Amino acid sequence: MEFLSKIATNNGHGENSSYFDGWKAYDSDPxxxxxxxxxxxxxxxxxxxxxxxxxxxxxxxNPKASICTPEGSNDFKDIAIYQDxxxxxxxxxxxxxxxxxxxGNKVKFNPDNIVMSGGATGAHETLAFCxxxxxxxxxxxxxxxxxxxxxxxxxxxxxxLPVVCESSNDFKITREALEDAYEKAQEANIRVKGLILNNPxxxxxxxxxxxxxxxxxxxxxxxxxxxxCDEIYSATVFNEPGFISIAEIAEEGAVCKxxxxxxxxxxxxxxxxxxxxxxxIIYSYNDAVVNCARKMSSFGLVSTQTQHLIxxxxxxxxxxxxxIDESMKRLAKRHSLFSRGLAKVGxxxxxxxxxxxxxxxxxxxxxxxxxxxxxxxxHVIINEVKLNVSPGASFHCSEPGWFRVCIAxxxxxxxxxxxxxxxxxxxxxxxLDQATTRKQYKRSKLEISLSFRRLDEFMMTxxxxxxxxxxxxxxLVRARN
Amino acid sequence: xAIEIEKPTVGLSKVAVSDTHGEDSPYFAGWKAYDEDPxxxxxxxxxxxxxxxxxxxxxxxxxEQYxxxxxxxxxxxxxxxxxRDNALFQDxxxxxxxxxxMACFMEQxxxxxxxxxxxxxxxxxxxxxxxELLTFIxxxxxxxxxxxxxxxxxxxxxxxxxxxxxxVPVHCDSSNNFEITPQALExxxxxxESMNIKVRGVLITNPxxxxxxxxxxxTLEEIxxxxxxxxxxxxxxxxxxxxxxxxxxxVSVAEVLEAQNYKxxxxxxxxxxxxxxxxxxxxxxxTIYSYNDKVVTTAxxxxxxxxxxxxxxxxxASMLLDETFTxxxxxxxxxxxxxxxxxxxxxxxNSGxxxxxxxxxxxxxxxxSPLLEEPxxxxxxxxxKSMLHEVKLNISPGSSCHCSDPGWFRVCFAxxxxxxxxxxxxxxxxxMDRRKAMKTSN
Numbered sequence: 001m002e003f004l005s006k007i008a009t010n011n012g013h014g015e016n017s018s019y020f021d022g023w024k025a026y027d028s029d030p031x032x033x034x035x036x037x038x039x040x041x042x043x044x045x046x047x048x049x050x051x052x053x054x055x056x057x058x059x060x061x062n063p064k065a066s067i068c069t070p071e072g073s074n075d076f077k078d079i080a081i082y083q084d085x086x087x088x089x090x091x092x093x094x095x096x097x098x099x100x101x102x103x104g105n106k107v108k109f110n111p112d113n114i115v116m117s118g119g120a121t122g123a124h125e126t127l128a129f130c131x132x133x134x135x136x137x138x139x140x141x142x143x144x145x146x147x148x149x150x151x152x153x154x155x156x157x158x159x160x161l162p163v164v165c166e167s168s169n170d171f172k173i174t175r176e177a178l179e180d181a182y183e184k185a186q187e188a189n190i191r192v193k194g195l196i197l198n199n200p201x202x203x204x205x206x207x208x209x210x211x212x213x214x215x216x217x218x219x220x221x222x223x224x225x226x227x228x229c230d231e232i233y234s235a236t237v238f239n240e241p242g243f244i245s246i247a248e249i250a251e252e253g254a255v256c257k258x259x260x261x262x263x264x265x266x267x268x269x270x271x272x273x274x275x276x277x278x279x280x281i282i283y284s285y286n287d288a289v290v291n292c293a294r295k296m297s298s299f300g301l302v303s304t305q306t307q308h309l310i311x312x313x314x315x316x317x318x319x320x321x322x323x324i325d326e327s328m329k330r331l332a333k334r335h336s337l338f339s340r341g342l343a344k345v346g347x348x349x350x351x352x353x354x355x356x357x358x359x360x361x362x363x364x365x366x367x368x369x370x371x372x373x374x375x376x377x378x379h380v381i382i383n384e385v386k387l388n389v390s391p392g393a394s395f396h397c398s399e400p401g402w403f404r405v406c407i408a409x410x411x412x413x414x415x416x417x418x419x420x421x422x423x424x425x426x427x428x429x430x431x432l433d434q435a436t437t438r439k440q441y442k443r444s445k446l447e448i449s450l451s452f453r454r455l456d457e458f459m460m461t462x463x464x465x466x467x468x469x470x471x472x473x474x475x476l477v478r479a480r481n
Numbered sequence: 482x483a484i485e486i487e488k489p490t491v492g493l494s495k496v497a498v499s500d501t502h503g504e505d506s507p508y509f510a511g512w513k514a515y516d517e518d519p520x521x522x523x524x525x526x527x528x529x530x531x532x533x534x535x536x537x538x539x540x541x542x543x544x545e546q547y548x549x550x551x552x553x554x555x556x557x558x559x560x561x562x563x564x565r566d567n568a569l570f571q572d573x574x575x576x577x578x579x580x581x582x583m584a585c586f587m588e589q590x591x592x593x594x595x596x597x598x599x600x601x602x603x604x605x606x607x608x609x610x611x612x613e614l615l616t617f618i619x620x621x622x623x624x625x626x627x628x629x630x631x632x633x634x635x636x637x638x639x640x641x642x643x644x645x646x647x648x649v650p651v652h653c654d655s656s657n658n659f660e661i662t663p664q665a666l667e668x669x670x671x672x673x674e675s676m677n678i679k680v681r682g683v684l685i686t687n688p689x690x691x692x693x694x695x696x697x698x699x700t701l702e703e704i705x706x707x708x709x710x711x712x713x714x715x716x717x718x719x720x721x722x723x724x725x726x727x728x729x730x731x732v733s734v735a736e737v738l739e740a741q742n743y744k745x746x747x748x749x750x751x752x753x754x755x756x757x758x759x760x761x762x763x764x765x766x767x768t769i770y771s772y773n774d775k776v777v778t779t780a781x782x783x784x785x786x787x788x789x790x791x792x793x794x795x796x797x798a799s800m801l802l803d804e805t806f807t808x809x810x811x812x813x814x815x816x817x818x819x820x821x822x823x824x825x826x827x828x829x830x831n832s833g834x835x836x837x838x839x840x841x842x843x844x845x846x847x848x849x850s851p852l853l854e855e856p857x858x859x860x861x862x863x864x865x866k867s868m869l870h871e872v873k874l875n876i877s878p879g880s881s882c883h884c885s886d887p888g889w890f891r892v893c894f895a896x897x898x899x900x901x902x903x904x905x906x907x908x909x910x911x912x913m914d915r916r917k918a919m920k921t922s923n
Contacts, residue, residue, distance in 0.1 A: 003712075003748075004775060005681075008618040013782040052565040059564055068553035068796055076548060077541050083762040118606055118787040119571075125786050129643050130497045134622075155617055155643070155783070275571035276791030278606070292497040295504065296643070299610045303790035304763030 012154035017146060022378075022388040031386070033413065041418050044388040046202060046356045047409035048236065048273040050330040051323060055273070058319050065312035067305060079304045085297050087116050091307040094314035095281060099266060101320055102235045107247040109283060115293045116307075117280035118300025120232050120267035124151040126300070127263055127282060130292045131226050132158045132193040138228070139163050139181045140196040141173045143203055143395035143402070148196070161185055161192070164398050167361075170350060171204055173197075173212050178219050194226035195219070200233040200243065203395050203404035204359050205352030207237060213249050221257045228263050235271035235324055236408075238332035239353035250285060259285035268310065270356060271327075277306045331356070331408060334415065338407045341419035345426040356408035360389070363401030365429060374400040385425045387418055501642040506634055507865065511875035520873070522900065530905045533875040535690065535843045536896035537724065537760035539817040543810050544759070547803070553796060562795075570791040573784050575604040579794040582801035583768055587753060589807055590723045595735035597770060603780040604794070606765040608720050608754035610787040612639045612684075615750055615769060618779050619714045620646045620681035626716075627651050627669045627683045629661045631882035631889070633690045640684070649673045649680065655848070655886045658837060659692055661685070661700055666707045682714030682748075683707070688721040688731065691882050691891035692846045693822075693839035695725060698732040705737060709745045717751050723758030723811055725841040726819035738772065746772035755797065757843060758814070764793045818843070818895060821902070825894045828906035832913040843895040847876070850888025852916070861887040872912045874905055 002009060022044045031039035063071040067079050082088065092111035099109050117123035132138065134157030140148060141163040152160060163181040165171040178195070185192045197216060199208045208216075220227045229246040237243040249255055250262045264283040269275035279302050282293050302310075314320060338358060339349050350359040366373040371393050378391040381403075392402035407415065492498075503509075511533050520528035570576065577599070584597035605611040620626060622645030628636060629651040640646060651669040653659040666683065673680045683704060687696040696704075708715045717734040725731040738746045750771040756762035766789055771777050801807055825845055826836055837846040853860040858880045865878040868890075879889035894902055 004779070005618055005621045005624075007621075008775070008779045013779070015782065047569060049565075049569070052568075055568075056564055063552075066553045068548050068551075070549060070552060073545060073548055076545055077538075080541075080544075080761045080763050081536060081538070083756075083765075118610075119785075122786045130493055133494050133496075136494075150785075155786075269571070274568045276568050278571075278788050278790050288493060288497070292493065292502075295502045295638075298607075298638075299613055299643075300606050300787040301765050303606075303765050303793040305796065306790040306792050309792065 007155055012150060014146065014150040014154070017149075017394055022382050022390065025382045026388045029386075031414070031417075037417075038386065040382065040386045040388050041414060041421075042388050042409065043406045043418060044390045044404075045409050046270065046406050047275065048270055048327075048356050049409050049411075050273075050334065051327045052273060054319075054323055054326060055313075058313060058316070062312060062316075065309050067308055072308075075308065079308050082304045083301070085116070085294055085301060087114070087302065088304060088307045088311060090311040090315065091302070094311045095266075097317075098314040098320060099234075099281075099283070101317075102271070102324060103243065103245045103247065107245060107251055109247070113283055113285070113287075113290050115282040115284070115290060116297050116300070116302045117282055117293075119269060119275070119278045119280040120230065120265050121147065121151050121280065122278075122300035123265045123267065123280040123282045124148065124228075124230070125154075125156060126293050126296045127228055127265065127289075128152045128156040128158050129296060130289055131228075131263075132156070134158065136191045136193045137161045137185055138194045138196050139178065139185070139192060141165050141177070141198075143171070143392060143397035144196075144198060145202045146394050146396075152196075158193075159190060160196075161190070162396055162398075163195075167350075167399055167402070170206070171201075173208070173216065175215050175219065178216070182223060192223065192225055194228055196228045196230065197246070198230040198232075199246070200231075200237060200354035202233065202355060203357060203390070203392075204350055205355035205357055206350065207241065207243050207354050209241065210244055210249075213244060213246060214255050217246075217249050217255050220261055224258075224261075226261050226263065228265060230265040232265065232267050232270050233355050234266070235327065236331055236356055237354040238328045238335060241353065243354070260288075261286070263289060272323075277310070278302060279306065279310060334407050334412075337412070337415060338405070338419065341416075342422065345423050347422070347426060350402075357404050357406040360403045360405050361401065362403055363399075365426070366401050369400055371400045377401075378403070381425070385421050387421060496643055499642070501638060503634065503638040503642075506637075507862065507878055507881050511865075511869055511877065514869050515875045518873075520901065520904075522898075526904075527873065529869070529873045529875055530901060530908075531875050531896065532893045532905060533877045533891075534896050535757065535893050536762065537757055537814075537818075537843050538896050539760075539821060540810065540814045541760060543806075543813060544761075544800075547800060547806050551799060551803075567791050567795050571788070573604075573781055573788060575602070575789065576791065576794045576798055578798040578802065579604070579789075582798045583753070585804070586801045586807055587722075587770070589804070589811060590758070591731070591733050591736060592728050595733055595739050597735070601770055601772070601777055603769040603771070603777060603784055604789045605767040605769060605780075605784050606787040606789055607756065607762075607767040608718065608752050609635065609639050609767070610765075610784075611752045611754070611767040611769045612636070612716070612718065613642075613644065614780055614783050614787070615716055615752065615776075616640045616644045616646050617783065618776055619716070619750075620644070621679075622646065624679045624681045625649045625673050627666065627673070627680055629653050629665070629685060629689075631659070631691055631879055631884035633686060634877075634881045634883075636684070646681075647678060649678065650883055650885075651683070652885050655837075655850075655889070658694075659689075659846075661696065661704065663703050663707060666704070670711065680711065680713055682716060684716040684718065686718040686720070687734070688719075688725060688841035690721065690842060691844060691877065691879075692837055693842035693844050693891075694837065694846075695731045695841050698737065701732060701734055701737050705734070705745070705749075708748055712748075714748045714750065717749065719751055720754045720757050721842045722753070723814065724818055724843060726815055726822060727840065728811075728815065730840050735770075743772065748773070750776060759810075764797075765789060766793060766797060821894050821899075824899070824902060825892070825906065828903075829909065832906070832910045833917075834909070834913065837889075844891050844893040847890045847892050848888065849890055850886065853888045856887050858887050864888070865890070868912075872908050874908060 026040045029039045031041040063069040067076040092114045096109040096111040137159040163177045262285045266281040268279040348361045390404040515529045515531045518528045520530040580599040580602040584599040625647040651665045753768045755766040877891040
C-alpha cells in the first residue's frame with residue numbers, strides 16, 4: 001500500500017508543467033538593474049505593480065485601517081476574535097460596492113451573496129466541490145490559465161474539457177466550438193456540469209463581447225449546466241470596447257432563464273495588486289451554492305486583519321474612483337509602450353484591451369509550425385534573450401507560436417530593456433534565418449554542419465553550459481547528441 | 482392569470498447536498514440559541530451565557546500592550562520590505578521570518594525540549610484547513626483515520642466532508658479517565674478491517690479537546706509503537722499546547738521523537754494554530770509541521786488553496802520573534818488559565834459537580850451523569866436542553882463529541898470575564914439546589 005494518498009502522489013499539483021521551468025530559470029538568475037543587469041527579466045508573472053504609490057499614500061493617510069496601529073488598536077480584540085465565516089459585514093459591503101463601481105454601476109451585488117475563499121485559487125476549487133462530482137467535467141475555452149488544471153481538478157477529481165478557439169477569428173468563443181466540446185463529452189459518456197469563462201481573458205487580454213456572452217448564457221441554459229465566470233481582471237480593462245460582466249447579462253430576464261446557474265469568481269490579487277493578502281470571492285446567484293460555499297469557506301477564510309483593511313480602503317469612494325481611473329491610464333500607457341516596441345520589429349500582439357499581459361504572435365519565428373519548435377523558441381527566449389515569457393502550449397493553445405508576456409510587474413525602465421532585448425533577438429534571428437536559408441540552397445552536408453556550428457557559437461554561452469537546468473540547454477546540443 | 486413555470490434545477494454535487502458539514506449537530510444548535518438571546522452584563526443579564534466556544538480571551542491585554550509599542554505602520558514604511566512587497570508576497574513557502582517565528586514559538590512552548598526546523602513549517606489558513614489538507618495527503622476516499630473519543634466535533638467536517646475519508650472511533654471511557662489504550666487502538670483497527678476499510682492513520686489531540694488534559698508520555702510512546710507496527714501515520718493536533726496550566730506537564734510527540742533520534746518519524750505530522758494559545762481565531766493562522774519530506778512538499782503545494790494573509794504573517798513574525806514578549810506571554814497566559822480553571826472547578830464542586838482532572842485547554846470536562854434519568858444519549862440531550870433553556874448556559878453535550886459514556890459535558894471558561902463566569906457558576910449552583918429540593922420533596 002502506498003504510504004501517501006493518490007492525490008498526494010499524482011501530478012495534479014501541476015508543477016511538472018513547463019509553465020514553471022521559466023520561473024526556475026528566473027529564480028536562479030533574476031534581473032536587477034544594478035546587481036544583475038544581464039539577468040532574466042520576469043515576464044511570466046501576471047502581477048499589477050503600477051499603482052502602489054497610490055495605495056501607499058492611502059495607507060499612510062489612514063492608520064485606522066490597520067488594527068495594529070495606535071489609531072486602530074481599539075478594534076484589535078473584536079477583529080482578532082471574529083471568526084464567523086460570513087465575514088465582517090463592512091468587508092462584504094465594501095467588496096460589493098467595489099465590484100459595482102468596476103462595472104460602472106450598471107449592476108448591483110448583494111453583500112449577502114458574497115462568500116470568502118483562499119484567493120481565486122480557493123474560489124475555483126470550492127465551486128468545483130459544490131457543483132460537480134468526481135468524474136464530472138467543466139468545459140473551458142482554450143487558451144486558458146494553466147492554474148485551472150490544478151485548481152479545478154487536483155483534489156476534486158473533476159475533468160476539464162477544452163472548447164477550442166482559434167487565431168483565425170481572434171480566439172473568439174463560437175457556439176460551434178461550445179457544441180462541439182459538449183458533444184465530445186456526451187460521446188465519451190462524461191457528464192458536463194458547467195462552463196468556465198474567464199472575462200477579461202487570461203492569456204488573451206481581451207474581453208468577451210455581448211454576443212458571445214449572450215450565446216454562452218443561452219448555451220448553458222439549454223444544456224442546463226452551470227456558468228462560472230472568472231472576472232478577476234475586471235478592473236484591468238484599459239480601452240474600448242469596455243467590460244461587460246456576466247452580471248449584466250444575468251439581469252436580463254429574456255436571456256438569462258435561470259440565475260441559479262450563474263456564479264462569479266473574483267479576487268483582489270490582480271485589480272489591486274494584493275496577491276499576498278489572499279482575498280478571494282465567490283459571488284453566486286444561487287442561495288444553495290452560497291450556503292454550501294460559505295460552509296466550505298471555513299477551509300480558506302480571509303484574515304480578519306485583512307478584511308478590516310480592505311473594508312476601510314474600498315469604502316473610501318473617492319480613493320476607489322481615483323484608483324480605478326489612474327490604474328486604467330497606466331495600464332493603457334504600459335500596453336502601448338510594449339505593443340509599439342514590438343511592432344517596430346514586426347511582432348504583433350492579439351489586439352487586446354485588458355489584463356496585465358499581451359498575447360504575442362511569434363509564429364513566424366518558429367522553425368516549423370509545431371509545439372516542439374515553440375518549445376525550442378521558448379528555451380532560446382529564456383536562456384539567450386533572458387526573458388521569462390510563457391509558451392502558448394502551457395495554456396493549452398491549439399496553435400503553436402503564441403506567447404503570453406506580462407507587462408505590469410516591472411517599472412518603465414525594465415520594460416524598455418525587455419523591449420530592446422526582443423528587438424536585438426528578432427533582428428539577429430531574422431538575419432541568421434536568412435543566412436541559413438541561403439546556405440541550404442547549396443545542399444552541402446559540410447556547409448550545413450558549418451552553419452550549425454556558427455549558430456552553436458552564437459547560441460552557446462558559458463552560463464548556458466553550466467546552467468543547472470542543463471536539460472533545458474539549446475536544442476542544438478540535443479541535436480548534436 | 483400567469484402560469485408558474487418551474488425553473489429547471491441543476492443538481493449540486495453529492496458533497497454539497499450531504500450533511501457532513503455537520504451543522505445540524507447539537508454542538509451548533511446551542512450556538513443558535515445563544516445568538517438569539519446572548520448574555521450581556523448590563524443589557525441582557527438573563528440571556529444565554531456562551532460556554533460552548535473554546536476561545537481564549539484571558540490574555541488580550543498582553544497583545545494590545547505589545548501592539549501599542551510596535552505599530553504595523555512602521556513595518557509598512559520599511560524600505561527593504563514595506564507594504565508593497567508584503568502585499569505582493571504570495572509564495573506558498575510563506576515568509577521566512579514567519580516560519581522561523583512559528584518554529585521558535587513552538588520550541589518555547591515545549592520548554593526547548595524539542596527543536597523545530599522552519600523549513601518543515603507549512604502554512605495554512607487555520608488548523609481547520611491544516612487537518613483537511615493532511616487528510617487529503619494521507620488517505621484516499623473510503624479510507625479511515627482512527628480518532629480517540631471523545632473528540633472535537635469539527636473533525637467530522639474537517640476530516641471527512643470533502644475528502645471522502647471516514648473516521649473510526651477509538652473508544653475511551655471514564656473507567657480510566659478516558660486514557661487511550663493499546664487495546665482500544667487495536668479494537669478500532671480491527672473494526673475497520675472487518676468492514677474492509679483501510680486505516681491510514683491515527684489522529685490525536687494533545688492536549689485533548691474536550692477533555693482538557695494532556696496525554697501521558699507513556700501513552701504517546703504506545704501510540705507511536707502502534708502506528709509504526711501498522712505502518713500508518715500519526716497526526717498530533719497540538720493546538721492547545723500553549724494553553725497547558727504548567728509548562729512541564731505537556732509532552733509533545735516531537736519530544737518523544739527527539740528522544741528516539743527521530744526513528745520512524747516520517748509518519749508523524751503535527752498541526753498547530755494561534756487561534757487558541759494567542760486568541761487570534763480571526764487571523765486564520767495554522768501550520769503543519771511534518772517530519773516527512775514528501776508530505777512537506779505536497780502540503781506546501783496544496784496550501785495554495787489556503788495561505789495565510791501575508792499581512793498577518795508579517796505582523797506575527799515580528800511579534801513571535803520577540804522572545805521577551807513570547808516568554809512573558811506564555812507564562813502569564815498559563816497562570817491565568819490555571820486560575821480560571823481552579824475557579825470553575827471549585828465553583829462546580831461547591832454545587833456537587835465533579836469534573837475530569839484537567840491540566841490544559843480552555844474548558845473542563847464536566848460529569849453530570851449522576852443527573853441523568855437513564856444512562857442514555859437521549860437523557861443526556863434532555864439534560865442539555867434544560868441547561869440551555871432553563872439554566873441559560875450553552876455547554877456542549879458529550880454525545881456531540883462522540884463520547885460513549887453519556888452525561889459528560891464540555892464547559893468553556895476562557896471566553897468571558899471572571900464576573901460572567903461567576904454568574905454562570907451561580908446559575909449552576911441554583912439549578913443544583915432546585916434539583917435537590919425537588920428530589921427531597923418527592
